[in-house]
Amino acid sequence: MKTDGHVRKPGSVMVTVFLTAVLTLLLAGGTAYWMGYLGPREHAQRVKTGAQSEEHPQGTREMSSSDTEKGKILYWRAPMNPTEIYDKPGKSAMGMDLVPVYEDEMIGQEAVKIDPVIQQNMGIRLAKVTKGPLIHTIRTYGHITPDETLTAQVNLKTSGWIEKLFVDFTGKYVKKGEPLFEIYSPDLVAAQEEYLVAFRSLGRAGGPGGRSMLESSQRRLRYFDVPESEIQALEKSGKVNKTVMIRSPLSGFVIQRNAEEGAYIKAGTMVFRIADLSRVWVDAHIYEYEFSWIVEGQQAEMTLSYLPGRTFRGTVAYVYPYLQPKTRDLIIRLVFQNPEMELKPEMYADVSIKTVLKGEGLMVPSEAVIRTGVRNVVFVSSGHGKFVPRDLVLGPLLDNDRVQVLAGVTAGESVVTSGQFLLDSESNLKEAVRKMMDAKTKAALKKEDKDFFADME
Numbered sequence: 382m383k384t385d386g387h388v389r390k391p392g393s394v395m396v397t398v399f400l401t402a403v404l405t406l407l408l409a410g411g412t413a414y415w416m417g418y419l420g421p422r423e424h425a426q427r428v429k430t431g432a433q434s435e436e437h438p439q440g441t442r443e444m445s446s447s448d449t450e451k452g453k454i455l456y457w458r459a460p461m462n463p464t465e466i467y468d469k470p471g472k473s474a475m476g477m478d479l480v481p482v483y484e485d486e487m488i489g490q491e492a493v494k495i496d497p498v499i500q501q502n503m504g505i506r507l508a509k510v511t512k513g514p515l516i517h518t519i520r521t522y523g524h525i526t527p528d529e530t531l532t533a534q535v536n537l538k539t540s541g542w543i544e545k546l547f548v549d550f551t552g553k554y555v556k557k558g559e560p561l562f563e564i565y566s567p568d569l570v571a572a573q574e575e576y577l578v579a580f581r582s583l584g585r586a587g588g589p590g591g592r593s594m595l596e597s598s599q600r601r602l603r604y605f606d607v608p609e610s611e612i613q614a615l616e617k618s619g620k621v622n623k624t625v626m627i628r629s630p631l632s633g634f635v636i637q638r639n640a641e642e643g644a645y646i647k648a649g650t651m652v653f654r655i656a657d658l659s660r661v662w663v664d665a666h667i668y669e670y671e672f673s674w675i676v677e678g679q680q681a682e683m684t685l686s687y688l689p690g691r692t693f694r695g696t697v698a699y700v701y702p703y704l705q706p707k708t709r710d711l712i713i714r715l716v717f718q719n720p721e722m723e724l725k726p727e728m729y730a731d732v733s734i735k736t737v738l739k740g741e742g743l744m745v746p747s748e749a750v751i752r753t754g755v756r757n758v759v760f761v762s763s764g765h766g767k768f769v770p771r772d773l774v775l776g777p778l779l780d781n782d783r784v785q786v787l788a789g790v791t792a793g794e795s796v797v798t799s800g801q802f803l804l805d806s807e808s809n810l811k812e813a814v815r816k817m818m819d820a821k822t823k824a825a826l827k828k829e830d831k832d833f834f835a836d837m838e
Contacts, residue, residue, distance in 0.1 A: 454481040493760075493768045506799040507762055508746050512792045515738040516780045517674060523665035523683070523715065525728045531657035533630045538605055539648050541566030544624045546642040548635055548653065555629045561653060562640055563624040572601050573621045580616060633657035636726070661724050663695065663715040665732045670777065672711055674736040675700055681715045683730045685723075693717050693724065697734065743786040744779055749798045760797040761790060768797060 459465035459473035460480050470479050495503070545563040548555060555561070576598040583595045602612055608628055615622065637654035646652060663683060667675065679697040695717035704711050715732065717724060750773065751758045757775050760768040776785030790796065 456482050458482055495766050495768065497766060504799050505797055507795040508749060508798045510743055510745050510786070510790045510792055510794045510796060512743050513741055515740075515742045515744070515776075515785055517736050517738070517777055518780050519667055519671050519674060519732075519734045519736060521665050521667055521732050521734075523663040523730050523732045525724050525726050525730065526662045526664060527636065527656040527658060527726050528660045528662050528716070531631070531633070531660060532636075533633075533655050534651050535561060535627065535630065535653040535655070536651050537564065537566075537627075537646050537648055539566045539568040541569065541646060543640055543642055543644050543646060546640060548638070548640075549642075551635055551638045553635050555632065555635065555655065557629055557632045559629050561627050561629055562642075563626050564646070565624045569602075569605055569607070569625050570621060570623065572598065572605060572607075573615060573625075576602055576612070576615065577619065577621060581619075627652075629653075629655060631655060631657060656726075658722060658724075658726070659719055661717055661719050661726065662698075663717060663730060663732065664712050665715055665734075666705075666708065666710045666712055668710055669704070672700075674738070674777075675713055675734070679734055679736065681732060681734045683715070683717065683732050685728065685730050688723065691723075742776065743790065743792060744783045745773075745786055745790065745796055746798050747778065747782045747784045749796045750775065750784060759790065762795040762797065 457467045457470050457479035459475065460477055461473070461475055465473060467479055470481070473479055495505070541564040543562050544565050547560045547562060576595070579595040579598045583592055599612060603609075605625075606627070607625055611622075611626060633655045634657075635653055636656045637651070639650065640646070640652045663681075665681075675697060677697050677700065681695050681697055683693045683695065684691065685693075695715045697713055698716040699714040701712045701714070745759060749759050757773045758770050759773055761771050763769055771789050773789035774787040776787050778784050
């Protein structure tokens with residue numbers, strides 16, 4: 382083939398066409414590769430920095446007219462993580478659109494505004510602050526003891542031997558005047574002989590001297606606790622008895638016994654202790670802060686584990702003037718009648734005392750109060766989904782799971798009784814964000830001041 386005076390061979394033409402095609406493919410592939418590589422990187426960089434691009438409008442959240450009506454946007458946060466905040470719109474770490482937080486949602490420094498739908502999902506419930514009588518029921522434990530005013534001890538004022546024992550076991554019931562034991566004592570025998578001599582002398586000679594001797598010997602027998610009936614029997618028989626009968630001074634149960642038949646008893650030894658259990662005491666334990674609620678004469682109720690459904694009623698008889706050194710509690714004495722002997726000493730019982738403070742006071746449900754150990758906080762509803770935290774000064778716990786409020790709220794206000802811990806978390810989060818935003822603003826102002834003075838120099 383001849384062209385412009387040159388002859389071109391067919392093989393060289395084919396080589397030229399082949400090389401041109403290869404170069405074209407390589408250029409096209411490289412261009413596609415670099416466009417595909419740089420495009421995602423540039424897009425990722427824009428998402429990371431929060432910058433907006435007209436080329437990718439779907440990467441950011443557009444402002445609507447309804448958003449502008451809600452007020453100024455303070456910051457942007459991730460929808461799935463409230464602690465992930467930004468100062469510009471964009472994407473969260475999970476790739477979701479950031480949500481704006483408006484100025485009117487930050488009511489005060491710690492207040493919270495919640496949408497009604499979210500309130501329902503959070504299970505927020507409200508209750509009124511009420512005013513009424515302050516009723517507090519003290520619930521504690523106590524143990525039954527004998528009434529100390531209805532107990533007696535049988536002691537001997539002379540030494541001797543127990544010849545015969547009529548009450549031979551502890552717990553036996555005896556009536557007043559019943560025989561307990563017979564004792565032989567040389568001193569008692571001598572006192573009987575002296576009395577008989579004086580009695581016979583008065584019968585024969587009479588006179589003031591004989592009567593004085595008789596009264597003296599009779600008084601000696603009485604000092605030895607010889608009953609009057611034994612003295613009269615001695616006068617009738619005219620014989621000295623070897624033993625003297627000792628009788629019970631009251632009706633009751635023998636709760637302590639230190640006597641055996643044939644045993645030698647020294648003077649001053651307690652032989653029997655007898656208690657009338659028709660009336661018993663209950664020593665109930667209360668805390669120090671409950672002391673001001675207790676006055677003598679208050680009504681008290683008691684239940685026993687072995688008598689379910691049975692309630693015993695008594696009164697507060699005495700408040701001890703000191704605390705127990707080990708348990709650091711105060712003992713109050715309750716009095717209960719026990720005609721059927723169902724209340725037995727050393728039993729443990731559940732005690733409740735209903736107390737009423739003078740006057741009326743404010744009260745809120747106890748579950749509404751968030752106790753931090755330093756503060757007592759409730760969230761008060763101010764309407765339109767707004768909840769404001771309030772610090773309270775609390776009084777004692779009351780019946781029906783309520784607590785007295787000395788300061789912090791007024792009657793008729795509504796407090797949150799359920800979901801308040803979620804509100805507290807949101808309030809603390811907003812307070813932390815506000816402090817952070819304030820710190821950033823102060824830092825920016827300081828930087829502007831430095832730049833200004835630098836320019837002046």
